[in-house]
Amino acid sequence: MGVHEHLIDDERIVLQHPPFYLTTHRLLRSEDLNGSDSFREIPLLGMTEVEKLQVTDHKIMSIGAILVVSCVILMATWGLFTAFFGLIAGVVALVWGSKGKTTGYQVKSPRISESDLDMWRLPNWGADNFVEKLQTIVIENQNSHPQRY
Known part of the structure; x- marks a missing residue:
């Protein structure tokens, strides 16, 4: 059984990213799970947020920390002024990784x-x-006169 059997009158698919429609x-x-059809729905007017999920990049942060520590040691022991550029690169890597x-x-929706x-x-x-389309819908849901798609 496909998603088209679940559509109601005057409803059409605007975008798809299987298993999401x-x-x-x-x-x-x-989606089809072990021969049975799994179907869930959220009304567009019920969506409250599309949250971006982020994870810190520990590899980049580790490289940045190693760069900072080694450049400070090089500057303190050998007096290498050019290690200052490595120090800046390490700080940038720490910020980027964080x-x-x-x-x-x-x-997100109260119905979930x-x-x-x-x-x-x-x-x-x-x-x-x-x-992007979902985020636009959420923003328009916050207005007093939401539109239908």
């Missing part, structure tokens, strides 16, 4: 229970258009 009225999650990398996006939050997590790879 954005229709004119709802956000759907439809900002982290995006691992995905979490759709805590146990179902993982089910509504969008992967980062290939979901840019999908996430």
Whole structure:
């Protein structure tokens, strides 16, 4: 059974990023699990947030810390002034690593229970258009006169 059997009258699919489907009225999650159809939905007017999930990049931060420590040692013992550039690069790596990398996006709604939050997590790879459209819908939901898609 496909996602098309779950569409209601005058509803059409606007964007898809399987197993997620954005229709004119709802956000759907439809997938085939062990021969049975799993189907969940959130009305567009019920979405409150699309949160960006980030994780700190420990590899970059480790490299930055090693650079900072080694450059300070080189400057203190050998008096190498050029190690100052390595010190700056290390600090930049620490800041860059602390900002982290995006691992995905979490759709939030009062209709989603805590146990179902993982089910509504969008992967980062290939979901840019999908996430931008969802964020636009959430912003328009905060207005007093939301539009339908």
